[in-house]
Amino acid sequence: MSSIRGQKGDCFRVVESKRMNDHLLQVKNLHTYFYTHDGIAKAVDGIDFTLDRGETLGLVGESGCGKSVTARSILQLIQQPPGKIVKGEILFDGQDLLNLTPGQMRKIRGNRISMIFQEPMTSLNPVFSIGDQMTESIRLHQGLSRQQALERSIDMLKEVAIPDPEKRIREYPHQLSGGMRQRVMIAMALSCDPEILIADEPTTALDVTIQAQILYLMNRVKQEFNASVLLITHDLGVIAEMAETVAVMYMGRIVEYAEVVKLFSDPRHPYTVGLMNSIPPMEEETVSEGRMLKTIPGVVPSLLSLPEGCTFRDRCFRAKKECGEKTPPLISLEPHHKVACWLYG
Amino acid sequence: MDNGTLLEVKGLKKYFPLKKGFLRKQGGYLKAVDGVDLTIQKGETLGLVGESGCGKTTLGRCILRLEEPTEGEIYFEHSNILSYPPRKMRRLRQQMQIIFQDPYSSLDPRKTAGHIIKEPFAIHGTLPRQERKEKVKKLVEVVGLLPEHLDRYPHEFSGGQRQRIGVARALALNPKFVIADEPVSALDVSIQAQILNLLVELQRQFDLTYLFISHALNVVRHISNRVAVMYVGRIVELATTRALFVRPLHPYTEALMMAAPIPNPLKRKEKAPLEGDVPSPIEVPPGCSFHPRCSYRVKICMEQAPFLNEIETGHWVACHFPGKRNHRPT
Numbered sequence: 001m002s003s004i005r006g007q008k009g010d011c012f013r014v015v016e017s018k019r020m021n022d023h024l025l026q027v028k029n030l031h032t033y034f035y036t037h038d039g040i041a042k043a044v045d046g047i048d049f050t051l052d053r054g055e056t057l058g059l060v061g062e063s064g065c066g067k068s069v070t071a072r073s074i075l076q077l078i079q080q081p082p083g084k085i086v087k088g089e090i091l092f093d094g095q096d097l098l099n100l101t102p103g104q105m106r107k108i109r110g111n112r113i114s115m116i117f118q119e120p121m122t123s124l125n126p127v128f129s130i131g132d133q134m135t136e137s138i139r140l141h142q143g144l145s146r147q148q149a150l151e152r153s154i155d156m157l158k159e160v161a162i163p164d165p166e167k168r169i170r171e172y173p174h175q176l177s178g179g180m181r182q183r184v185m186i187a188m189a190l191s192c193d194p195e196i197l198i199a200d201e202p203t204t205a206l207d208v209t210i211q212a213q214i215l216y217l218m219n220r221v222k223q224e225f226n227a228s229v230l231l232i233t234h235d236l237g238v239i240a241e242m243a244e245t246v247a248v249m250y251m252g253r254i255v256e257y258a259e260v261v262k263l264f265s266d267p268r269h270p271y272t273v274g275l276m277n278s279i280p281p282m283e284e285e286t287v288s289e290g291r292m293l294k295t296i297p298g299v300v301p302s303l304l305s306l307p308e309g310c311t312f313r314d315r316c317f318r319a320k321k322e323c324g325e326k327t328p329p330l331i332s333l334e335p336h337h338k339v340a341c342w343l344y345g
Numbered sequence: 346m347d348n349g350t351l352l353e354v355k356g357l358k359k360y361f362p363l364k365k366g367f368l369r370k371q372g373g374y375l376k377a378v379d380g381v382d383l384t385i386q387k388g389e390t391l392g393l394v395g396e397s398g399c400g401k402t403t404l405g406r407c408i409l410r411l412e413e414p415t416e417g418e419i420y421f422e423h424s425n426i427l428s429y430p431p432r433k434m435r436r437l438r439q440q441m442q443i444i445f446q447d448p449y450s451s452l453d454p455r456k457t458a459g460h461i462i463k464e465p466f467a468i469h470g471t472l473p474r475q476e477r478k479e480k481v482k483k484l485v486e487v488v489g490l491l492p493e494h495l496d497r498y499p500h501e502f503s504g505g506q507r508q509r510i511g512v513a514r515a516l517a518l519n520p521k522f523v524i525a526d527e528p529v530s531a532l533d534v535s536i537q538a539q540i541l542n543l544l545v546e547l548q549r550q551f552d553l554t555y556l557f558i559s560h561a562l563n564v565v566r567h568i569s570n571r572v573a574v575m576y577v578g579r580i581v582e583l584a585t586t587r588a589l590f591v592r593p594l595h596p597y598t599e600a601l602m603m604a605a606p607i608p609n610p611l612k613r614k615e616k617a618p619l620e621g622d623v624p625s626p627i628e629v630p631p632g633c634s635f636h637p638r639c640s641y642r643v644k645i646c647m648e649q650a651p652f653l654n655e656i657e658t659g660h661w662v663a664c665h666f667p668g669k670r671n672h673r674p675t
Contacts, residue, residue, distance in 0.1 A: 062533035236534070280567030291568065
């Protein structure tokens with residue numbers, strides 16, 4: 001293991017970790033807006049969370065809730081215009097990423113914080129071989145020679161269990177299956193030994209048996225590389241399988257934030273409860289005969305015309321008068337369990 | 346549930362010829378569906394589950410003759426529809442409809458919702474013009490849309506609403522049999538639940554029979570009375586939902602269930618998942634097509650393809666050692 005890690009120097013790492021505070025990543029009051037012809041879309045509208053060393057934080061929500069925009073904001077991959085990080089701080093290792101120059105940011109992106117994208121079909125460049133794409137970031141960030149970078153890439157492919165890596169490294173993305181491509185993405189993301197791995201729907205495009213392989217692999221390499229993971233998904237099953245802490249997002253805000261077992265055993269926000277009820281159960285011994293699911297009524301409101309007060313109010317079966325007046329803050333119910341709902345305020 | 350057979354499929358095969366080389370010579374086949382037998386009873390929901398490329402969609406399309414099968418027989422109400430001339434087939438399609446997966450690409454963007462739902466009447470001419478409007482209004486209400494939605498175009502709707510339009514269109518001609526091809530895969534969970542409930546409700550109201558195609562086990566389990574599991578063009582297991590999920594007999598079914606993430610953090614998987622990829626339907630492995638990934642394989646599995654056998658009443662499995670994996674010969 002040490003042969004392919006430690007390019008940055010292990011002793012450096014020890015010194016580094018001593019002066020570090022507990023939270024590796026701290027997102028504070030982040031607002032990312034998109035200025036469109038039809039108005040301002042508040043994709044991320046004031047969220048706070050922390051990611052500790054070695055932790056896996058799951059960010060879960062339905063499409064359009066702002067989970068991907070959050071991830072892209074951290075790496076400053078928001079297209080600007082129309083997007084803009086309006087407000088907030090993103091403290092990585094005590095340093096606000098939003099204050100860095102583009103050059104400084106490039107040194108972090110793909111190196112200390114790396115990302116895996118949803119679509120393994122489109123996130124690899126079809127005209128470059130796997131080797132070309134993998135060595136690019138290794139050479140850039142670690143200053144290795146072509147040959148050394150190639151050797152390290154092969155080691156990384158072995159690490160993610162790609163059979164015959166010496167051959168695969170010369171192949172092009174279209175010659176690999178979806179699952180293999182996602183493995184390459186993971187190998188690429190891990191090749192610079194990152195401290196944070198952001199995985200944006202890493203298994204959504206994959207078949208269920210391949211998904212299981214990738215999740216298993218991610219758990220393994222996470223431990224091996226001692227990385228923190230920010231896992232973004234719409235699938236509560238994947239969350240339950242992977243995360244230690246979970247933030248449930250709705251319309252650009254975190255509505256519930258809890259330790260994973262707590263969240264599933266005692267969900268408090270009506271939206272979280274609704275989401276869990278919407279999933280057809282897999283566990284019960286008998287098959288449900290009535291065959292009706294409890295649903296959340298209505299649809300997600302448009303980001304361009306969010307209702308006043310709690311954005312979930314129109315779909316909430318427990319909404320009361322004050323829900324229409326003020327946005328509920330994220331309050332602590334108990335340690336490690338926060339919820340943004342007036343039922344508890 | 347035994348109200349008689351509505352649909353019977355016998356030995357259905359669909360091979361797509363492949364062209365190779367500069368001269369586009371005939372070279373091999375893609376065996377999308379490779380010998381499928383199955384029956385669907387009136388009023389039931391048969392779930393068809395499998396991973397991408399296993400042939401489940403092609404099977405569905407063959408049943409409606411949207412794809413001409415290479416071989417086999419299809420009986421709808423005991424009459425072989427593969428012998429029907431195009432005209433007669435077209436008339437039969439009033440009885441058999443399909444709901445497509447992608448509500449974004451299955452609706453014509455240049456037509457209003459009203460036009461889309463009305464089109465089946467125009468094609469089949471089953472309803473006098475003046476009654477069509479009434480009927481469309483009723484359909485829209487049944488699927489949970491509002492009358493003012495009729496004048497809108499597909500892009501003005503959300504995914505869930507579009508799928509409701511697709512459902513209304515499929516139901517317009519009062520079909521007996523509806524194929525739902527991944528109808529909720531493109532939707533968010535909360536919307537998925539709404540559409541599933543709608544399908545169940547409509548089935549009761551209109552006495553529908555469904556072939557429900559999906560890759561999501563929990564969805565199939567929720568909605569189906571019986572479930573067929575497909576792998577590389579063949580059915581490997583077929584049983585009542587309860588029997589299949591409580592006691593899967595094929596190792597692939599078992600692996601699928603193991604792989605599905607369960608929304609319960611206390612039941613995390615410790616076991617290593619099934620290895621390997623689904624084989625290409627162009628180069629199907631000899632013998633049992635699952636053998637390269639099967640941890641229980643023995644010599645015979647690599648040589649002989651197992652037939653679909655009825656192991657218990659109503660529980661069919663295509664495996665040399667179904668459910669006896671602990672005492673298989675070595």
